[in-house]
Amino acid sequence: MTITEFIQYLEAEHKTCTAQAETLAADDRRDEANMQKIRANIFDVFTVVSKTAEKRFPQNPLGFIKERIETIPTAWKQSLAAAEERNEYNKAATERIKLQAMDEIRQKFNDVARESE
């Protein structure tokens, strides 16, 4: 998988989550719709990161993306721990959704990195 295909994957996931959010909202499942919006946002963030990497580091975009994959979720993990400690289940659910999306992106990225070696 190339960086271009990785970006296409991210964009496709973003589109899927956005469409699911609309469907869920129309089905009176507003909280689940919001969960999909949160997921969509994470895929969007990494689409921007990947496109930036492609533009700024055309020789080695993967290094830049890998660094972002490691650093960006740090704050979410801290936020999750704090929310669980304070029994703020809404906040905790949001952070878990972000981290779950992050895990999926990381898995896909690792496939990309392996293939490019």
Place this chain on the structure above:
Amino acid sequence: MTEAELIKLLKCLADKSRLRILSSLAKEDMYVERLAERLDLSPPTVSFHLKKLEEVGAVKSRKEQYYTVYSLCPEALSINLTEYFGCSGDRKQDERDEAYRIKVLSSFMEYGKLKSIPAQLKKKNIILEEICKAFDFGRSYPEKEVNLIIADFHDDFCTIRRDMVGVGLLSRSNGIYIKKSERAT
């Protein structure tokens, strides 16, 4: 149930997944994974919904061996909305009246003594009703005793005594006073 509690409950129930969870629990108590399987939702999503339902008292949980089992709280969902809307107007008015009463009392009374007799009738009636609490129903009070009781609140016991009779809190006959009501007319 207060207005705020009702709004919170109705907002929580305004979700299809949560209604389906409640329908499932109406049939039998269940743990998260069972609900997730039945409703084709992920366990974290089910847990999220159950937390929301638990917050408004619609469901409760208990530990059974390794599982947390959820059950419906029928009493929380038994609210009669028609009855609520019929009473809520009165309830709101009662709350407003009570708040006004407290405000008047704190403005005009200090350490159980009346600072001054209000000129406004509505406020004066609140004060007179408060003083009237010092009297017992079913007891006859000679005028001297009435004066002493009222003087505890304010020196102008004559005016207050006359006003209490005037608004129907006390009745007077041959110099004997009886408490008639706790509400001024």
